[in-house]
Amino acid sequence: MKNAYVNRIWEEVKAKNANEPEFLQAVEEVLTTLEPAVDKMPELEPNAILERMVEPERVIMFRVPWMDDAGNYHVNRGFRVQFNSAIGPYKGGLRFSKEVNLSVLKFLGFEQVLKNSLTTLPMGGGKGGSDFDPHGKSDKEVMRFCQSFMTELYRHIGADVDVPAGDKNVGGREIGYLFGQYKRIRDEYTGVLTGKGLTFGGSLIRTEATGYGLIYFAREMLKVKGQDFKGKTCVVSGSGNVAQYAAEKLIQLGAKVVTLSDSSGYIYDADGITQEKLDWVKELKCVKRGRISEYAKQFPSAKYFEGKKVWEVKCDCAFPCATQNELLEADAEMLLKNGCKLVAEGANMPSDNAAVAKFQAAKIMYAPGKASNAGGVATSGLEMSQNSERLSWSAAEVDAKLDSIMCNIHDNCLNTAKRFGLTDGEYINYQAGANIAGFVKVAEAMIAQGLV
Numbered sequence: 001m002k003n004a005y006v007n008r009i010w011e012e013v014k015a016k017n018a019n020e021p022e023f024l025q026a027v028e029e030v031l032t033t034l035e036p037a038v039d040k041m042p043e044l045e046p047n048a049i050l051e052r053m054v055e056p057e058r059v060i061m062f063r064v065p066w067m068d069d070a071g072n073y074h075v076n077r078g079f080r081v082q083f084n085s086a087i088g089p090y091k092g093g094l095r096f097s098k099e100v101n102l103s104v105l106k107f108l109g110f111e112q113v114l115k116n117s118l119t120t121l122p123m124g125g126g127k128g129g130s131d132f133d134p135h136g137k138s139d140k141e142v143m144r145f146c147q148s149f150m151t152e153l154y155r156h157i158g159a160d161v162d163v164p165a166g167d168k169n170v171g172g173r174e175i176g177y178l179f180g181q182y183k184r185i186r187d188e189y190t191g192v193l194t195g196k197g198l199t200f201g202g203s204l205i206r207t208e209a210t211g212y213g214l215i216y217f218a219r220e221m222l223k224v225k226g227q228d229f230k231g232k233t234c235v236v237s238g239s240g241n242v243a244q245y246a247a248e249k250l251i252q253l254g255a256k257v258v259t260l261s262d263s264s265g266y267i268y269d270a271d272g273i274t275q276e277k278l279d280w281v282k283e284l285k286c287v288k289r290g291r292i293s294e295y296a297k298q299f300p301s302a303k304y305f306e307g308k309k310v311w312e313v314k315c316d317c318a319f320p321c322a323t324q325n326e327l328l329e330a331d332a333e334m335l336l337k338n339g340c341k342l343v344a345e346g347a348n349m350p351s352d353n354a355a356v357a358k359f360q361a362a363k364i365m366y367a368p369g370k371a372s373n374a375g376g377v378a379t380s381g382l383e384m385s386q387n388s389e390r391l392s393w394s395a396a397e398v399d400a401k402l403d404s405i406m407c408n409i410h411d412n413c414l415n416t417a418k419r420f421g422l423t424d425g426e427y428i429n430y431q432a433g434a435n436i437a438g439f440v441k442v443a444e445a446m447i448a449q450g451l452v
Contacts, residue, residue: 066141221342234247327355368434
């Protein structure tokens with residue numbers, strides 16, 4: 001880092017957060033791309049903007065006691081990281097998973113600030129969750145946990161304060177239980193959570209939004225090159241909502257999707273995953289909560305590779321949609337060797353910094369998650385608008401707004417990269433374009449509001 005101000009902040013962040021590797025990775029990735037903007041904005045340092053950007057406004061941690069079906073007591077940790085509210089109320093998902101800790105949630109909250117800024121909607125950034133794992137739990141156990149979690153969280157959130165949503169392992173079931181407990185405690189019916197069921201204030205297309213938005217963004221990247229998805233072979237990691245609907249939109253646009261995965265391994269379908277096969281996967285993962293290995297038993301054209309990653313498969317385009325740091329330097333080298341020309345992230349920070357460096361050195365099309373997976377939170381913002389107006393928009397209306405938002409995010413990243421000289425011939429540094437575009441908006445709002 002050549003800029004003295006940026007370098008000083010990075011050294012301070014490392015010293016203060018030495019035991020938080022995920023958070024450090026996210027901050028390093030952003031700071032290393034902000035120098036062109038910092039060089040042109042001398043007002044940042046006297047207003048301590050970077051110092052404030054890397055510190056959450058508030059971190060809430062609490063215990064969550066709950067009882068299982070056998071009458072045994074358990075205690076988990078609950079968190080809410082309210083990172084930055086300069087441009088709107090805190091907005092970001094809740095994640096229930098064993099790997100949840102303060103480092104993970106701080107990285108997610110930090111990324112959420114820039115992601116929400118890119119949507120152009122008035123939303124700040126936050127994230128939360130628990131180290132509770134709902135897998136293998138009964139509906140009643142999940143309900144009791146969610147009710148206990150909300151019994152503490154309710155005092156820190158509100159429609160104009162902090163609006164959580166779902167994230168990993170927090171779907172419609174969990175959001176329903178959380179919303180019911182909030183309504184019960186506060187005795188009010190308000191849009192305090194997004195991702196709700198359609199019968200009580202949810203938005204059409206919310207489930208599909210992150211996956212669809214990812215492909216809308218990648219489609220715009222291809223347009224710049226005079227290309228489209230027709231006939232392109234695509235690998236998708238994961239098999240949850242993001243992966244499912246990314247695959248669905250790819251199929252609709254004429255691409256051939258050949259992989260899906262989960263934590264145990266991946267399937268490769270040489271004939272391509274059709275809509276019929278994908279509908280079977282949705283039933284498997286969302287209703288039966290089964291493993292992706294069952295796909296190979298159902299469809300003879302597919303093979304299952306236990307303990308391996310999809311990145312070893314030859315492809316034109318790759319879409320990491322599973323979890324953070326699933327795509328490492330060696331995986332990036334494999335993708336490049338096999339001819340991959342586009343990588344767009346559906347998960348949050350799925351590629352480590354070394355892998356991103358490989359993509360940039362090869363000058364392929366690379367879209368960072370804070371830009372390409374912003375469709376989910378964008379549609380959450382649209383759900384907030386519908387709740388405020390007591391209206392419900394059609395699926396076509398929401399999808400059209402989503403498409404428009406993702407096109408605008410792409411164009412903002414592209415134009416910012418051009419404005420700051422972050423292009424090289426036909427190569428466009430979307431990573432730096434996204435980081436700078438998201439940062440500048442938040443920084444200007446922070447300066448305008450004074451030292452808060």
